[in-house]
Amino acid sequence: MKKTVTVNIGRIVFHIDEDAFELLHKYLETIKAHFHTSEGKEEITSDIEARIAELFSEKLKNGKQVISIEDVQEAIAIMGKPEEFGGDETNGSDKSKGENFKYSDKQYGYSYGYTYGDKSENFHYTGTFTKRRVYRNPDDKVLGGVCSGISAYLDIDPLWLRLLFAVLFFGFGSGLLLYIILWIILPPAKTTAEKLEMKGEKVNVENIEKNIHEEMGNLKNKFEDFKKEAKDFGSKDRRDNVRGAVGSFVHAIAQAILAVVSVFVRLFGVLFVVIGIVIFIVLMRLLLGAIGWFPMGHSNFAVLFFDTRTQVLWSSIGITLLIGIPLLMLMYKGFRLIFNIKTRNRPLNVIAASIWIVGVVICSVLFFDKLDNYNERNISRIDANIAQPARDILYVDVDRKDRDEWNENFHIEVGDFGDFSDENNLVTFHDAKLKIVKSNDTIFHLTKVQSARGRTLKEAETYSHSINSEIKQKDSLLIIPDYYSLEEKTKFQFQHLNFILKVPVGKTIFLAQKTKHVLDDIDNVEDMSDHKMVNHKWLMTDKGLKCMDCKEL
Amino acid sequence: MENYIANVEAQMRKGILELCILNIIASEVEIYPSEIIARLKESKLIVVEGTLYPLLTRLKNQGLLSYQWVESPSGPPRKYYSLTEAGRACLDELNKTWNELIFAVKQTIKKSKRNEENSNS
16 A cells, blocks of 8 residues: 655646655756756746656556556656756866856757756745645435535535525525536546545645645746846846846736736635525515415415416526526526536537526516506506584694504515515505695595506506505594505506695694604694604695694794 | 767757658648657667657647647647748758758778778788
8 A cells, every 4th residue: 555646747747656756846846947947948848847757747648557666767767867868967067167068059949958057955846736626525425425525625624614505595495596506517536546546636725725725836936046147137138038038027927916816716616506505495485486485475476467377387497597597697696606617518508508598488478468458558547535623623633554553464675665465365555645735625625546457548547446554533533544455356457546735715634643654745834854844733825734733833 | 988979969960850750741631640650660760659759749830830629530630730931941951951960970081091091901
């Protein structure tokens, strides 16, 4: 039994015995040392690395999986020791002899030499250990090995992930959906190499940080080199070197930026997936109502718009596709960013786009079909018979239907607009407004202004009459509701209700505190704004409402 | 003495190594290092592969060679080298010089042989 390590040589991953790795590492370091002073040292070493990778690849063709020390020795023999590169002279034994080989050909403007770098200097071995990759783990699986594969990548116990997915499964099946997406995009770890890769270097915050530090360290070295080169700047040869140094300096900056960017890219990936899950849960919460899993759902709303059960079903399908497909693609994209998957999946994109277009078509057909239902608008003015107050003053209050009482029932509040209650499938709006004007005769009048839309004027009229509101009166106290509901099984046709209170000249009204919620830009001689008008008595004069007890006046 | 001879021979080989590499590359449209090495080994001009890469890099940096990456069925992508215009001009020049050298060297050999015969007789 031997310990192996995973290395990346010439951008190919190899598993290599530890002793073989030591040897190879030492060899590459001496190569680096050898070319330390040469122009294009990085290119030369990477060429040599690439060739070694090629030699190793040939070794691994016959089902062999691990590079042994013999393979490394063989590769070194083929490539040769640095001492052999320049011919027969031995390393550094005679520095002046080395100089002798340095000859330049002025005619072609190039020079080359076989001087050796000083081995005592520090060299940075940049051959990187392999990065982890995500696979599905076929050896440790419950379903598809997704959880254990990812937990190997994140270096955590798969149990936690499985628990998370199980919990998310009850989040309207989003766990199942996520699992299926991951099952599709993650490849299984089939070969030993892939299995080792799956458990390679940890991808966690420390390592990402470490990577950035390494890049920064590199940058610093490059900068030092650059400074040194700049100092020697002068001769033509040197100028070429400086150009090389600037190039590698820029390269190092670019790499550091890339490392930072990759962290952000992953964060974006996580963000995409989280957004995807949240919207998915909301969407499911709304749509599953159609199947009756949840008391409130799309179908409850949909019956307000659609005539038949079939239309409701189609609308569910349409909305699911319209929102769901981009959502799935968002999560898919997110996972690709997180796990750095580069392969393109054209068919998937095409299929997703086609299905989405189907959703768009379904929704447009339903939308334009329904649009006709709102062609005409009718406004009906209905006189609510109210008793005249015994004295000349009418107290006006508002019934806001105590919200605490409401919250005991399941209901969805749509802002200030309205309420939807599962109780009797009643839709209640609470945006009724009250206007106060001068009466033409000598008595109080209360008019309900009910409006609605319909396919025809007649239909609109019918709908405008389908509004329920309850006006209460106790002697001189008039209580107006700020809410109104649609009759049972009535579709939503933009029904709306306003009240107009007509006050005869010479009579007084008192506006209670709660009326401030319904007052709609009431004209008055004091030019007071609505919310200030409450808790005061107002006398109707020929010119308009006049405040009777406003102290500031 | 033997060591000295080996040294001079190595230097001679090295002097013409670039000429040979350029000629090998010129003989193909595109060629990758392993093929160049195989040819050089046939002619016993090169012992270890490591010698080649710095030379190729240097020639490339001089603008005599250009390369492009080509995916390899096995192993990492390969650099396929080809001669640039400047490389071709340089090679013509070098080949001319080489022919002159051969002539000059042969002249010296002839002379030395003649002298030998003269002194023997």
